[in-house]
Amino acid sequence: MKKILFLFGTRPEAIKMAPLIQCFSNDELFDVKVAVTAQHREMLDQVLHFFNINVDYDLNIMKPNQTLHQLTADLISRITEEILSKESFDFVFVQGDTTTVLAGALAAFYKKIKVVHIEAGLRSGDMLSPFPEEMNRVLTSKLATFHFCPTETSRNNLVAENITENVFVVGNTVIDALFKGLNKIKETSEIELLKQFQQIDFTKKVILVTCHRRENFGEPFQNICEALLDIADLHKNDVEIVYPVHLNPNIKEIAHKKLISSNIKLITPLDYPELIWMMNKSTIILTDSGGIQEEAPSLGKPVLVLREVTERMEGVDAGNAILVGSDKQKIVLETTKLLSNLDYYNSISKASNPYGDGETSENVKLILSKSVFE
Structure with missing residues (x-):
């Protein structure tokens, strides 16, 4: 059994992590833990409740008038001390391009834990737009061991940066979450x-x-x-x-x-x-x-x-x-x-959606399982 930490802090991250958490939690080969930094407190909690996600670690990181410098430093320190030092994780999953993503990837790297980057390879080509997200995802790609890209374009962006190992095109988990969410809404x-x-x-x-x-x-x-x-x-x-x-x-x-x-x-x-x-x-x-x-x-x-x-x-x-x-x-x-x-x-x-068909989470689990257990 491999121990996985899903780490996220904002509502968009929670939405895109939710189907992955459910998928891996249903597999006896993985011991799943969930940690939130709560960059978006109320908006995050809504998604956690909607998708029935149980949180093991909640850093509740935000403070009034907090600067980006303070947030980044606090995240790295607290993720390390309050989460990564408490248990031995085999993988830390991060999603996207927030400050939580970069801080989580760096903290995991310092602890020699493998980083799995979901929605890897997105690039605007301008380090200042969006700011600081473009910088966050570029640096996270340098720290990650597994890169799960939503599209072929994303994969090509990583190849252009000399990142070619463990790079997979799987679609985007946001489509998985969308379909699951619409099915839940039918009950209302x-x-x-x-x-x-x-x-x-x-x-x-x-x-x-x-x-x-x-x-x-x-x-x-x-x-x-x-x-x-x-x-x-x-x-x-x-x-x-x-x-x-x-x-x-x-x-x-x-x-x-x-x-x-x-x-x-x-x-x-x-x-x-x-x-x-x-x-x-x-x-x-x-x-x-x-x-x-x-x-x-x-x-x-x-x-x-x-x-x-x-x-x-x-x-x-x-x-x-x-x-x-x-x-x-x-x-x-x-x-x-x-x-x-x-x-x-x-x-x-009526143009076809380039971001997937709702099976991304299963694809990620299958690829990671093969890489780890075979």
């Missing part, structure tokens, strides 16, 4: 969810917006808000814009000040099950989220990516997504084109 009455969001007119075409990334703070977010106002004005009678507003004051204060329109609904951040339900009810999604860029194609939803660059170009190349950045004119133009041109809409909504 749709009537209950419709009552919860009764302020939204679902007889109209719903445009779901999520925007919260650091690179959109300031002028870019101002431009995005102006684009949303133009879209709302151009499509008053047939479109409802729904925006779960992030709690960060750089976003929240501006959104509530600027986005005043009868067909723009500003709502509180959504729990994961509510979010994927809302995605499924939407016609178009405007987002700067990485996970939603991967999930939306499985639901047949065109995505306009509110970022200047994305490390998920596979979706753009496959025709699932359009990179619009914070360009007001481009956002309005592409949204209007999707709303008015059915052929154009179908060409995007």
Whole structure:
């Protein structure tokens, strides 16, 4: 039996780790432990509850006004002292590109524990965008023993950096989580969810917006808000814009000040099950989220990516997504084109998803089992 630690701290990480935790926990060859750093406390707890994940170690790391330097140093120290020094682990699983990922990988490396990197090989090509995520994933790739890439493009990125050993293309676990999540939601009455969001007119075409990334703070977010106002004005009678507003004051204060329109609904951040339900009810999604860029194609939803660059170009190349950045004119133009041109809409909504078919977790377990036990 091999002892595995799944280590994560944010809601997106929890979502993408959940199907892996379930998959490995159901196999008698592995002893599974779960540790959270709680970079996203409330949002993380929602996902843990939804997927019934039991936590063995909870660092609850966040402090008011904590700097990136302090967070990184505290994570490395506490992961080492409070988790890795307590038990002998064979593998530490990290997912993605957060500060938890880099700190966890470095702490494991110092203890000579093998690091398994889920969603390996993503690259924007710009070390400052997204910041600090691009740096986190580049350095984690240097520390990891196993690299599980979502696409062939991700694998090629690692090969270009001379990382060729134990590199596997398996798809993205976010699709596994999406399918599991939608199946769980079926157990909840749709009537209950419709009552919860009764302020939204679902007889109209719903445009779901999520925007919260650091690179959109300031002028870019101002431009995005102006684009949303133009879209709302151009499509008053047939479109409802729904925006779960992030709690960060750089976003929240501006959104509530600027986005005043009868067909723009500003709502509180959504729990994961509510979010994927809302995605499924939407016609178009405007987002700067990485996970939603991967999930939306499985639901047949065109995505306009509110970022200047994305490390998920596979979706753009496959025709699932359009990179619009914070360009007001481009956002309005592409949204209007999707709303008015059915052929154009179908060409995007029906493009095949490059991120997998929901079997990624099983693929990861099979590959790791063969590498370890054969």
